[in-house]
Every structure is written in structure tokens, then in C-alpha cells.
Amino acid sequence: xxxxxxxxxxxxxxxxxxxxxxxxxxxxxxxxxxxxxxxxxxxxxxxxxxxxxxxxxxxxxxxxxxxxxxxxxxxxxxxxxxxxxxxxxxxxxxxxxxxxxxxxxxxxxxxxxxxxxxxxxxxxxxxxxxxxxxxxxxxxxxxxxxxxxxxxxxxxxxxxxxxxxxxxxxxxxxxxxxxxxxxxxxxxxxxxxxxxxxxxxxxxxxxxxxxxxxxxxxxxxxxxxxxxxxxxxxxxxxxxxxxxxxxxxxxxxxxxxxxxxxxxxxxxxxxxxxxxxxxxxxxxxxxxxxxxxxxxx
Ligand SMILES: Cc1cc2nc3c(=O)[nH]c(=O)nc-3n(C[C@H](O)[C@H](O)[C@H](O)COP(=O)(O)OP(=O)(O)OC[C@H]3O[C@@H](n4cnc5c(N)ncnc54)[C@H](O)[C@@H]3O)c2cc1C
Numbered sequence: 001x002x003x004x005x006x007x008x009x010x011x012x013x014x015x016x017x018x019x020x021x022x023x024x025x026x027x028x029x030x031x032x033x034x035x036x037x038x039x040x041x042x043x044x045x046x047x048x049x050x051x052x053x054x055x056x057x058x059x060x061x062x063x064x065x066x067x068x069x070x071x072x073x074x075x076x077x078x079x080x081x082x083x084x085x086x087x088x089x090x091x092x093x094x095x096x097x098x099x100x101x102x103x104x105x106x107x108x109x110x111x112x113x114x115x116x117x118x119x120x121x122x123x124x125x126x127x128x129x130x131x132x133x134x135x136x137x138x139x140x141x142x143x144x145x146x147x148x149x150x151x152x153x154x155x156x157x158x159x160x161x162x163x164x165x166x167x168x169x170x171x172x173x174x175x176x177x178x179x180x181x182x183x184x185x186x187x188x189x190x191x192x193x194x195x196x197x198x199x200x201x202x203x204x205x206x207x208x209x210x211x212x213x214x215x216x217x218x219x220x221x222x223x224x225x226x227x228x229x230x231x232x233x234x235x236x237x238x239x240x241x242x243x244x245x246x247x248x249x250x251x252x253x254x255x256x257x258x259x260x261x262x263x264x265x266x267x268x269x270x271x272x273x274x275x276x277x278x279x280x281x282x283x284x285x286x287x288x289x290x291x292x293x294x295x296x297x
């Protein structure tokens with residue numbers, strides 16, 4: 001049976017590239033330590049008067065100013081919304097994004113690649129105006145039934161929609177009693193977005209009975225002395241997760257780099273095979289039911 005999810009309100013306005021909304025920057029704060037090679041920002045934008053209503057799991061598009069080499073405007077880049085529907089300040093007139101500055105050396109072209117939109121956003125100052133489109137996305141939503149178990153897998157900025165989910169269920173809704181399992185990958189503890197000493201927007205819920213976060217640190221030993229990726233933490237807890245997936249009342253979400261999905265599929269394929277089942281068939285059914293939700297980039 002298809003699970004019922006939250007539905008997009010009819011009343012909200014959607015902006016298109018031809019006529020974007022010029023959102024005002026309220027705040028742009030670095031989430032990663034200064035010495036970290038990764039510059040990840042928490043950016044809050046003012047939507048007051050825009051008529052935009054969004055749901056947790058949606059994205060907005062940003063159009064960087066300027067033109068491409070071919071003279072055409074830059075294309076839209078999407079960013080997952082990291083705040084719940086009422087925004088971080090509860091006014092329903094702001095949206096929060098979690099953006100990583102893209103810059104790397106490309107050995108093929110022997111040149112430094114500076115991501116257009118991410119650098120534009122990471123350099124924004126309070127008061128600046130950002131051409132915004134959306135909100136977009138029609139499926140990556142929470143289930144309407146708050147007894148549903150939630151399984152979330154993310155690394156890096158893939159945490160953004162889960163910050164929105166977790167804020168919604170524990171701060172706004174407050175009646176969620178399904179189990180929530182978050183698997184999250186980062187390089188180090190301080191780079192665990194929203195789960196460190198500097199910002200514990202998600203970390204603050206760790207003591208809740210229904211919520212467990214499993215962190216995989218790839219460049220630092222975690223308190224239990226282990227290093228690894230999301231896939232390793234999932235493998236360690238595969239019996240519980242498989243059990244949740246077999247009770248029928250669950251919804252699973254993967255967000256971030258493509259590799260996380262591949263890692264999870266590998267584990268679920270093994271679990272299914274151990275029971276003489278075909279994961280591809282099971283996954284197809286979960287997809288049809290709206291339980292298998294993927295947003296990788
Ligand atoms: C649905 C969706 C949600 C997204 N949510 C977020 C989010 O919450 N936060 C966020 O930071 N990004 C998110 N992204 C990615 C974002 O849309 C941009 O792709 C990213 O910021 C790079 O854009 P850019 O303009 O800076 O780089 P570009 O100028 O577009 O890219 C420069 C080059 O770098 C490559 N590249 C792009 N990203 C990376 C990377 N991470 N590592 C290595 N090479 C890369 C590109 O293929 C390209 O060749 C999301 C993407 C999608 C589709």
C-alpha cells in the first residue's frame with residue numbers, strides 16, 4: 001500500500017527562472033571549523049512577502065548573477081531546504097540552506113574548479129539579494145502517519161533535509177513516536193554538521209528515546225574508536241534496520257552523494273539474499289509504496 005505523505009499546500013506561490021524572487025540574506029554563518037578544508041555555510045534567507053510556502057524535503061533553486069561564457073544566464077542550482085516549514089525563527093517567512101563551497105583541482109584540465117553558485121552563496125553578506133526559484137520537489141516528504149519509523153542516510157550537506165525533518169517532528173509536531181534512525185557521515189566530529197559543539201541543532205535531540213544518530217567519521221576516530229563511512233555504520237546496525245523495513249511501517253530517505261545509495265543497496269542486497277529474496281524486487285515495491293526516497297547529487 002502506498003504511504004500517505006504530507007501534501008504541498010495549494011496556497012503557496014512558486015517562482016520560475018523567468019521571474020525569480022529576490023530573497024534577502026539574513027545570515028551567513030560558517031558551520032565547519034576555520035581550519036577545515038571544507039567551507040560549509042548555514043544561510044538564512046528572508047521570504048517575507050514572497051508568498052512561498054514550503055515543506056520539509058523540498059529544495060529551492062538559486063540563479064547566480066552574471067552570464068556563462070556563451071552569453072546565456074547561469075543555470076539554476078538546487079539546494080535542499082534545511083529548515084522546517086515555519087523556518088528557524090518560527091515566522092514561516094524564512095528559509096535556511098546548508099551550502100558547501102565547491103572548489104577543487106581538476107587533473108584532466110589541470111585547472112582549479114570554482115563552483116559558480118556555491119561560491120556565490122558562500123560569499124553572500126546580510127542584506128544581499130539572491131534570485132530564488134521554487135520551491136521544487138514533490139516526493140521527498142515525511143509520512144503523514146507519525147507512528148512511521150524513519151530511516152535517514154546522509155553525508156555532508158545531505159543532512160539538510162533531515163535537519164528540516166527532525167526539527168519538524170520534534171520541535172513543531174512533537175507527537176512523533178515512530179523510531180528515527182539517522183546515519184550521518186562527516187570527515188571529523190567538528191565537521192558533523194548540526195551535531196557538534198558549535199551547532200547542535202540536531203545533536204540536541206540525541207537524548208530522545210525514539211531518536212538515534214549513528215555517526216561515521218572518515219578521518220577521525222569516533223568515541224567508540226572506529227573510523228568509516230555511512231555504509232559501515234549501516235552494516236553494523238543492519239539487523240535493526242532490516243527489521244524496521246520488514247514491519248512495513250517505515251520510510252527511508254537517502255540524501256547527498258551518490259555513493260551512499262550504492263553502499264546502502266549493497267547491504268540491503270545481502271540482507272535480502274540471506275533470506276532467499278531479490279532486493280531489486282523489494283526495492284521496486286518500496287519505491288511504488290513511497291518508502292524508498294532518494295535525493296542524490
Ligand atoms: C536536489 C538537489 C539538492 C541539492 N542540495 C544541495 C545542498 O543542500 N547543499 C549543497 O551544497 N549542494 C546541494 N546540491 C548541489 C548543488 O545544486 C550544486 O550542484 C553545487 O553547489 C555545485 O554548484 P556550483 O555552481 O558551485 O558548481 P558548478 O559550477 O556547477 O560545478 C563545477 C564543477 O564541479 C563539479 N561538482 C559539482 N559539485 C561537486 C562536488 N560536490 N564535488 C566535486 N565536484 C563537483 C560539477 O560537476 C562541475 O564540473 C543539490 C543538488 C540537487 C540536484
